[in-house]
Amino acid sequence: MSFVDLKSKRQSKSRTTYVSPPSSAPRTSTPLSPQAVNARTNENIQLPAPESALAVTGPPMPDPANSAIPSATSGTPPCDNEHRRIPPEGDIVLSLRPHVFTLSTMYLDSHCSGCAGSPASGLKRCTGCRKVWYCTSTCQNNDWPIHKFECTAIQNCDAVRCLGRIMWQIKRKSAGNIWIQAMQSNRQSIHPTAVEGHTHLAQSLVRYLGASSPTELENYGIMSTADLVDVISRFIINTVALTTPSLTPIGVAVSPLVALINHSCAPNVVVVFPRCRKDSGNEPVAKVAALRNIAPGEEILMSYVDTTLPKSLRQMALMETYNFQCRCRACTESSEVDPREAVWCPTACGGTCSLPTEKNRVSRCNNCGAAINDPDAVMDAARVGQEALDKARSLQDSNEAKLLTTNIISVLMSARLTPSTHPLLALLKLHQTLLISSFQTLLTQEVLNETIRTAGKYSAGLSAVLDEGHPVRAMALVELGKLLTVDEPSPAAPQPKNESFPPSGPARLRAAYETLLRARGGEIGDDVREILIALEKELGVWVDRIRNVLEDTLPPARIARVE
8 A cells, every 4th residue: 555545545534643742852952052132233964853843934124123112021020030931942932913914926826815825725816906816705805905905006026015015004094103113224224235126116116006296105104205215124124024834935024023033143033934724814923933942031032044154145144134243152253163164074083174265274173183185175166056056046947957956066065065064055955946846757766865865965954053943944854754755666675774865665664754753833743743644554554564474474483583
């Protein structure tokens, strides 16, 4: 019986399972702990471990430090720190629906514009604009007070549509003290590279609103050009990516309370959209989940940028969008080798060296002290890798992009870059995506095994950079586990223990089971649980078949010894 057969039969059976819950033993965390700083004001291949949350923030938001919104602790009465509850890893610190959200244009016809859900069927299109869809009449009715303004003017720019919804909220309430006006603006310190983008967005917003004179903008609380620039700036620096439970960005959302959270490149929380199947009426709901235990009095910190990037790229992104230089511990302390910029020891002792640079060409192993023999070759490989990554992302032909990533990954591995090092980590993820996309046209045992090995390397790389409870790590485990459950086109003979990865036959199913058991949470967690149930049954089939064969070929005494 195949996995597909088991899955179809499971639909009519009870969901009783003997899957053991993940261990509650304390976990250790590899990344640097964050420093409680206000960055806005410039003050001061082993399988990864179990994961928790299963959704992640996208383009994040800075803290409106000087806004009229009170801080999360400003109104809290005094409390003895010894008796405060410490939010454990994976706990939800904050849960709320965004004030405004919009779907990206490419997801308008596959997701509900009222709750951001994606039902398998039943979406109904708005008969006015014929561009947005809803899963129920309740979602459509709830969204109509704002959608009726955009219905005749809807366009393809996600940011403009979200800004338009904010402006129509202001107009409907006829109040100057609206929530967006309390959020922080960088109008007086916009980075030069961002001026053109701000200008284009402002002009597009005015056209979208249908305003032909400054007087018409006053209905939206915009009394001057400075007010218009403030609106654009507040939107850009305070938005968060709206994602599916599987971490696919499908739009943008704005929440003033979430926007209060400051930045750190080693955060202790992450914004998630896990969705709950039992209560979808209030979706989408943003949840701020703890990545590790948070002590009483410790500042809540999230990351505004991709923390798998090296320091130089993180600082560049923060300066261009938010106009500040991060001074967290991950950016200021350099006592150890940063896994994002690491090379395996040339003597293969198990240690790592820092990626050599033009300013620091001599790099020694943190374990044995051996120096990299040819730093120029390593720097050239890293530079070529970044160029190849940029090119592969821009290529329209997936086969050409896959060939490019295959070749450049081999070059970077030969240069002894660790899987967690940029750009190798990003290339592994891209290569995995390209391989999976080719399954529909050509799925061979070789392609499947290569995809699983790539997913394994990517998961191993993430484990050196991100906290164990980070949703990106969890999702990487889900993808690896699901790949291990794919039926093998031409299974190889059972391999002995400690043989090359991935295994085959029952050993592959066992590896899938153990991998998926580490990932849980939200809607994706429910899907993982269903797969685990199926794997339990299929593994049971293997055991029963082996027992039947033994009964047919061996005497009872030998069967007892085998079992």
